[in-house]
Amino acid sequence: VLDGLRHLEYRGYDSAGLAVLDRAGELQVRREVGKLANLSRLVDEAPVEGQIAIGHTRWATHGPPTQFNAHPHVSGGGLLAVVQNGIVENYHALRERLIGEGYVFTSDTDTEVIAHLVHLYYQNGSHGDLVDATRRALGDLRGPSAVVVVCRDHPDKLVAARLGNAGGVAVGYGEGEMLIASDIPALAPHTRRIAYLDDRQMAVLTANGADYFTLDGEPLVKDASRLEWDADAVDRGEFHHFMQKEIFEQGRSLTDTLRGRLDFVGGQVRLDSLNLSAEQVRTLEKITIVACGTSYFAGLVGKFLVERLARLPVEVDYASEFRYRQPIVNPQQLVLAITQSGETVDTLAALEEARRRGARTAAIVNATGSQAARVCDGIIAMQAGPEIGVASTKAFTASVVDLCLFALYMAQARGAVDETARRELLDALVRLPGQVGELLAEARQGDHYARLAARFGEFSNFLYLGRGIHYPIALEGALKLKEISYIHAEGYPAGEMKHGPIALIDGQTPTLVIAPRDSIYEKMVSQVEQVRARGGAVLAVAHAEDAQMRQLADAILPIPVTHELLTPVLSVIPLQILAYEVALHRGADVDQPRNLAKSVTVE
Ligand code: M6R
Numbered sequence: 001v002l003d004g005l006r007h008l009e010y011r012g013y014d015s016a017g018l019a020v021l022d023r024a025g026e027l028q029v030r031r032e033v034g035k036l037a038n039l040s041r042l043v044d045e046a047p048v049e050g051q052i053a054i055g056h057t058r059w060a061t062h063g064p065p066t067q068f069n070a071h072p073h074v075s076g077g078g079l080l081a082v083v084q085n086g087i088v089e090n091y092h093a094l095r096e097r098l099i100g101e102g103y104v105f106t107s108d109t110d111t112e113v114i115a116h117l118v119h120l121y122y123q124n125g126s127h128g129d130l131v132d133a134t135r136r137a138l139g140d141l142r143g144p145s146a147v148v149v150v151c152r153d154h155p156d157k158l159v160a161a162r163l164g165n166a167g168g169v170a171v172g173y174g175e176g177e178m179l180i181a182s183d184i185p186a187l188a189p190h191t192r193r194i195a196y197l198d199d200r201q202m203a204v205l206t207a208n209g210a211d212y213f214t215l216d217g218e219p220l221v222k223d224a225s226r227l228e229w230d231a232d233a234v235d236r237g238e239f240h241h242f243m244q245k246e247i248f249e250q251g252r253s254l255t256d257t258l259r260g261r262l263d264f265v266g267g268q269v270r271l272d273s274l275n276l277s278a279e280q281v282r283t284l285e286k287i288t289i290v291a292c293g294t295s296y297f298a299g300l301v302g303k304f305l306v307e308r309l310a311r312l313p314v315e316v317d318y319a320s321e322f323r324y325r326q327p328i329v330n331p332q333q334l335v336l337a338i339t340q341s342g343e344t345v346d347t348l349a350a351l352e353e354a355r356r357r358g359a360r361t362a363a364i365v366n367a368t369g370s371q372a373a374r375v376c377d378g379i380i381a382m383q384a385g386p387e388i389g390v391a392s393t394k395a396f397t398a399s400v401v402d403l404c405l406f407a408l409y410m411a412q413a414r415g416a417v418d419e420t421a422r423r424e425l426l427d428a429l430v431r432l433p434g435q436v437g438e439l440l441a442e443a444r445q446g447d448h449y450a451r452l453a454a455r456f457g458e459f460s461n462f463l464y465l466g467r468g469i470h471y472p473i474a475l476e477g478a479l480k481l482k483e484i485s486y487i488h489a490e491g492y493p494a495g496e497m498k499h500g501p502i503a504l505i506d507g508q509t510p511t512l513v514i515a516p517r518d519s520i521y522e523k524m525v526s527q528v529e530q531v532r533a534r535g536g537a538v539l540a541v542a543h544a545e546d547a548q549m550r551q552l553a554d555a556i557l558p559i560p561v562t563h564e565l566l567t568p569v570l571s572v573i574p575l576q577i578l579a580y581e582v583a584l585h586r587g588a589d590v591d592q593p594r595n596l597a598k599s600v601t602v603e
Pocket residue numbers: 292293294295338339340341342343344347390391392393483596598599600
């Protein structure tokens with residue numbers, strides 16, 4: 001269990017705990033604040049042995065990160081223990097009710113409510129049937145929850161259930177053992193066979209298998225699917241951090257993203273799993289992209305690609321805004337989610353809202369066993385491989401390439417792009433993974449980025465500027481810097497500088513510009529001049545052989561030349577490396593930045 005939790009550390013947490021049914025049949029609980037190493041130490045000091053156990057890393061929502069608030073939570077004087085992902089929205093009312101029933105609370109958490117509710121039903125109504133008691137308890141909860149329950153009276157069982165979008169629940173089939181986890185990296189070292197719980201489903205695990213039911217008690221048949229990831233894909237290997245590994249994997253991940261999707265003879269793109277025929281494409285009037293964070297910025301690049309190539313209007317919305325603003329959606333619209341994890345609560349809710357309003361839904365998704373992959377009418381699988389670093393890197397570049405394929409697919413169905421233009425882009429796409437590989441090899445050889453980090457890493461504010469298709473890259477570069485190095489960085493469309501942000505420029509605010517030689521290059525040159533005139537330092541992502549920019553800027557982050565529409569895939573990589581090196585320079589915890597979780601499964 002500790003090892004499984006270690007593989008889930010990237011999800012972000014502030015305390016951890018486990019409960020083991022020991023050889024004497026007693027539930028032993030160990031909980032500790034802070035990193036898993038603290039819990040490991042506790043377990044070393046007071047070891048415990050058993051055949052069945054649950055564990056959890058908690059990211060505080062109700063109550064501060066203390067030992068008492070850490071999961072598992074116990075009820076019935078050690079009769080049963082519960083771990084939970086999610087939020088009990090009606091927790092106050094349930095807590096009052098349980099206090100009225102005589103329960104004494106020992107934590108501030110909403111999870112403890114679930115432990116006592118299961119216990120209440122276990123004793124009254126369910127007559128010692130743990131599955132029934134769990135089902136009834138979940139029936140009282142509002143809000144998304146994924147729970148696992150272990151009980152002293154049932155030493156051969158784990159009961160797990162999923163209610164709403166509370167993050168994944170994956171059941172792993174091992175050799176003479178069964179496992180359950182909220183994400184694949186914990187299971188990958190043990191098994192290739194995995195089944196997933198959907199909303200309102202539960203699983204009852206014994207050492208030899210699992211039975212599945214709906215939360216209404218109907219039996220379900222579930223087939224395990226085969227995991228395609230290698231077990232070593234969830235290890236850091238020779239790298240210091242997962243983020244570093246994932247940055248340097250991008251040549252490979254983009255090769256995988258393109259594999260099998262380009263038909264050179266016919267010059268066509270194939271996206272079979274999108275489940276959208278050319279005829280259906282022709283009925284579409286609009287595409288709405290919904291996503292969060294880095295995936296949202298990929299969506300902004302997607303808007304450029306689809307509008308330019310397919311001449312179809314695209315709106316890009318934060319999923320967290322879309323879901324609550326009564327969006328105008330109709331059946332002639334495709335709502336396309338972009339999500340690495342496929343479990344981001346707002347993105348799932350936005351998809352639900354779109355479906356409710358009659359739109360067709362699709363997702364560009366990395367975790368193909370996730371909820372997003374299961375609920376959509378069609379998907380484009382990213383093929384980036386597991387992304388563990390909290391700061392998303394290879395999923396961004398894979399999303400942008402997938403969006404380019406999607407735009408070409410739309411364009412070919414609508415007859416919107418001529419043969420020569422399509423060929424040019426396809427040729428550039430094929431060369432792209434090699435160019436990414438070269439860029440990365442060069443960056444890895446020298447100490448250019450480490451020196452930049454030493455020179456600029458002590459500033460407190462940065463401005464990132466880009467224009468057109470590079471504007472989303474300015475936003476993404478700024479997000480990378482702020483989330484892992486805690487430096488305030490603002491991304492802005494360069495043309496808006498004069499409308500306000502130029503007031504920020506002085507010797508203490510370096511500006512990073514994305515300025516490849518393209519149709520708006522001259523405009524970026526004049527932005528750089530304006531920053532320099534006000535005493536600001538300039539770092540420029542520019543073509544390696546751009547002598548003019550080399551002279552103008554204080555430092556160059558070089559990229560190779562590609563098709564203008566694919567430049568974002570290259571220009572974002574130096575920004576990922578810069579953010580990584582600055583975080584190292586400042587001694588920040590790159591893979592587990594403060595306050596952040598890899599998948600945001602609660603609102
Ligand atoms: O798994 P998703 O793509 O849905 O995640 C969306 C965001 O939470 C994610 O991109 C987040 O912004 C990353 N930490 C950015 O590096």
